Amino acid sequence: MTKIISNLNVTKLVVDHPIGPDNPPRFTPYSPNCADIDDKSLSQDALQMSDFEVCWADKLTDKQLDQLVDDGWIVIDEVFTHTALLALQAESGFVQYRDAELTAGVRISDIRGDRIRWITKNFFAGFYYLQSINALAALFNQSLFAGIRHSEAHYACYPAGFGYQWHSDNPAGRDERVISAVFYLNDEWTASDGGALEIIDKHGSHHSVMPVANRLVIFDSDLQHQVQIAHRQRYSIATWMRRDGLVPFIEDSM
Ligand SMILES: O=C(O)CCC(=O)C(=O)O
Ligand SMILES: [Fe+2]
Numbered sequence: 001m002t003k004i005i006s007n008l009n010v011t012k013l014v015v016d017h018p019i020g021p022d023n024p025p026r027f028t029p030y031s032p033n034c035a036d037i038d039d040k041s042l043s044q045d046a047l048q049m050s051d052f053e054v055c056w057a058d059k060l061t062d063k064q065l066d067q068l069v070d071d072g073w074i075v076i077d078e079v080f081t082h083t084a085l086l087a088l089q090a091e092s093g094f095v096q097y098r099d100a101e102l103t104a105g106v107r108i109s110d111i112r113g114d115r116i117r118w119i120t121k122n123f124f125a126g127f128y129y130l131q132s133i134n135a136l137a138a139l140f141n142q143s144l145f146a147g148i149r150h151s152e153a154h155y156a157c158y159p160a161g162f163g164y165q166w167h168s169d170n171p172a173g174r175d176e177r178v179i180s181a182v183f184y185l186n187d188e189w190t191a192s193d194g195g196a197l198e199i200i201d202k203h204g205s206h207h208s209v210m211p212v213a214n215r216l217v218i219f220d221s222d223l224q225h226q227v228q229i230a231h232r233q234r235y236s237i238a239t240w241m242r243r244d245g246l247v248p249f250i251e252d253s254m
Pocket of ligand 1: 169182196197211225227236238
């Protein structure tokens with residue numbers, strides 16, 4: 001089995017061209033010929049948090065919560081509204097990705113080939129996504145006493161020919177990550193496109209999850225998993241709910 005190497009040391013990336021109010025991602029490419037057309041409705045300026053609100057208590061059945069505890073993983077499909085999904089897909093195409101790193105500055109693309117960008121408040125859709133994930137974390141705190149204090153997420157793009165070998169999101173000696181959640185952005189993904197997430201559950205059973213759009217896979221961060229080599233570009237948002245955090249903002253907003 002591949003040696004487990006920390007991927008926790010990549011959170012200090014500098015945003016050099018932030019997506020923000022002056023630089024909004026658009027649903028359609030900018031065209032100088034159309035500069036005088038008011039295309040505000042096409043941009044994500046129009047997005048609102050309400051587009052991303054999910055009633056997680058309704059979305060997740062008690063059976064699924066039990067499965068998360070017993071087996072260590074679950075899948076939820078058709079998570080967000082069409083608007084929210086489109087916005088996340090659009091934003092994922094505007095992100096300036098950087099090579100993900102394993103340890104201080106070292107890239108080993110045959111272990112981990114994704115290119116990433118951490119989501120900050122400078123992102124539109126991504127930031128709303130993270131707020132919605134915090135609401136899900138609050139549900140896990142209430143119903144499972146998960147003790148989550150903070151969430152983090154990054155957009156990820158695996159170029160064709162790359163994957164991510166077997167690992168746990170809590171490498172040896174670390175336990176800050178409680179729950180991992182990966183949201184997928186890929187339309188019309190088929191088995192021949194590769195890129196499945198393989199996961200070994202708490203009983204040692206092996207599962208394979210296709211990275212299809214609007215799917216959220218949620219799993220115990222201690223579980224072993226890998227991303228098979230993708231044969232076309234594979235887009236996702238990798239998300240972690242953590243027990244550390246200087247600001248317990250989840251509790252504050254409840
Ligand atoms: O994209 C996926 O399916 C999983 C990604 C992953 O395991 C990670 O980023 O740690
Ligand atoms: Fe992982």
